[in-house]
Amino acid sequence: MMLTYSFADIGSDSLYEHLYKCIKNDIISRKIKPGEKLPSKRSFAKNLGISVITVENAYDQLISEGYVYSIAKKGFFVSDINSITSKKKIVVNHENLAMTSDEERYVADFSSNRTNIKQFPFTVWAKILRECLLDYQEELLINTPSGGALVLRKAIAGYLKEFRDLDVDFEQIIVGAGTEYLYGQIVQLLGNDKVYGVENPGFPKMSKVYEASSAEVKHIFLDSDGISVAELEREGVQVACTSPSHQFPTGKITPISRRYELLGWASKKDDRYIIEDDYDSEFRMTGKMIPTLKSIDVNEKVIYMNTFSKTISNTVRISYMVLPKHLMDLYYKKLSFYSCPVPSIIQLAVARFISEGYFEKHINRMRNFYKKQRDLLIEEINKSEMAQHAKIKEADAGLHFIIYLNLNCSDEEFVGKMERKGIRICALSEYYQGDMPKSEHEFLMNYSSLSEEQIKEAVMIMGKGFSLLKK
């Protein structure tokens, strides 16, 4: 199907809003009929002369609102809007769960940092939830303290002691509904009049949280050792966010010397803090653990942050932070009026998952599983047609590595070509902010959500496509 829309007269709308409205109107007016296939994002973008991201945003919104649905490896289709707009009675249609993920449209999605669904310890989790329902009938109906259920915070403190060598009091631990929520709490705690520094390239959501909270954000470039301390100084940053155990997206591990430099920077002024986001440190594959910033932070300048999204599932929505002791009073004064946003049943279940040893077992199992996947992916690449033109980097930690490809086309062209073949891959260059020199021909290989078959098929497709490109 060919769809053409004019962008001449879009008023104050952004491009994606305009596109979204045009398509929505055509669906409502039945110009595009239920079941019809919409153009692929890339071809649509090309035809309209706009970016793929714009089409993606418009499609995402249409999917969120139920006007469009997607089918694995087939594409985007128009919903039957009768079932959307009639609200005569409550219709629960299991198809309407609309939890179709992007991944299902691809042979393999190397851009997704999801955990592997099939590896989730569903039976144990369900058992623990059932046990908690039986054992905690009364507790489940009484609000936990603002910082989270004590039993959970104690379990986390025990875990941090044993596995991250962090000796913290459980009362320093604040439980929240995901890392974004806790970043927002930090802005409320330290003030949105502070200057927050994020890594460049970095995780895009981070700066969005600061912007949504009306705080000033500086994008601080990385040098070969990690976030640049000189740049933190130059930009007047007061709160620096960094993931020294495994930077996203570069995959770099910050060496101990830079860690001390960072702590030195923070110690120079009272209002300086470091947020250490340790999001996937559990999955270090090779080599010696480098101590966390928090564990060598004698001046109490580090707010340590971690999540159960990688280690349990992204849908449990639990993260936690460890506040320096001197910030506890401020926290209790300013923010303890908030109810803990995580349902009691989930807090108690995670506490039990940890304290009964399932968490440790699960992490160990997953580390082995992911290591095998990484090894398989590297092996497949090495025996593929792209082997002699590829170089693998930063494969020692976390759930992705970087591949450098000796391309004779632009990163965007390569990504487009792969997309058309059913492979979703992101260039490292897409994660850079502003006009700084970007890395070229480097791509993220997230392997955590893929099956063995997907890895094999994807590398074969990539290899073939790559050898055609080189000719």
Place this chain on the structure above:
Amino acid sequence: MMLTYSFADIGSDSLYEHLYKCIKNDIISRKIKPGEKLPSKRSFAKNLGISVITVENAYDQLISEGYVYSIAKKGFFVSDINSITSKKKIVVNHENLAMTSDEERYVADFSSNRTNIKQFPFTVWAKILRECLLDYQEELLINTPSGGALVLRKAIAGYLKEFRDLDVDFEQIIVGAGTEYLYGQIVQLLGNDKVYGVENPGFPKMSKVYEASSAEVKHIFLDSDGISVAELEREGVQVACTSPSHQFPTGKITPISRRYELLGWASKKDDRYIIEDDYDSEFRMTGKMIPTLKSIDVNEKVIYMNTFSKTISNTVRISYMVLPKHLMDLYYKKLSFYSCPVPSIIQLAVARFISEGYFEKHINRMRNFYKKQRDLLIEEINKSEMAQHAKIKEADAGLHFIIYLNLNCSDEEFVGKMERKGIRICALSEYYQGDMPKSEHEFLMNYSSLSEEQIKEAVMIMGKGFSLLKK
């Protein structure tokens, strides 16, 4: 035990911080021993010449941190801190759940707006959670859209249509981890450069959310019809928060004329909005329903907000808001990067609870239950020794009413006297901000969390105490 602390040299600490630190130090240094009873909040406050609230804040913090625990009707006791500070291994002690509620210390707590734990449909809820674990294995591991799972938003839309006569598209509904979370999202959506107006007297957490988000808050007094429109104008409010179905704490219902005035006020300027917090509208006991502001809001100026805290349980942490259609684009642009903070399992369970009819049944059952409690409480008051000196007000809606008592002492003295007899009760005057004329001798009677026995015993104690006071 007598504890005396000096407040002469407290530096930049607030009073409660100072008190909290003094007690904590004495616990750590073993000046106060494990198991020792701390003074009651009221007597401690009196001895130190500080307010009860200050002692309460200090005690709450000590409880949160595990230094102090409370025993039903007995008081506050010092914990064995060895069990707190040793973190050699993960200790899960069920007593450490520390979910002891304030209520348990009282014969009856008329200040608590909790739902009645014993009435929670635990069997059905556990059944639904188990079913969801079985039926949605895959969906449970994939993130829901930012605004919440479509199946839940559709169930809510159906409920709003059927029971609140609200015809909204499900995509206008945004699900969040409690009302406080959603108030925070609104500040991020509309901007913290706006002036937010809250009711005076009102729900204290509301203004705390705005302050924590660095937004300007004006406390707008209520006249006999509800929030004053003239005052909204005078104070330059842009976003007004109100609960027209059942104002907290006065219990007043805003008449239709004032509702139109409010909508008129909002329509005068583009950047004006009304947040209609419909927190316990399901429990209107008598008389005709007055339409929600949202249902008569042709100009789309109302953000409708409701919660499952009152209707299911405060520990499920789900609330939702309905955004005006023209704010949807802004929401998607600014805030849809946030993951929905509610765990998928809870979203799916609430959706099923609604769509399978349990929610309606539960509300109807609870309305009858609460109506019986209200009637019993009024009946007991009417036959008690205070009957001829008491007047009951605003008993038609929600889960509390107001009692006027013809006292010959101050509100504070009466509250203190009741506290010593095991009755916790709050004066309406405690909810006022600033120097405005306060209501006198009016008290909140929250009856939702009490048992029949508690109601009878409490009224008997109050009646006796009251007759002594009058002599």
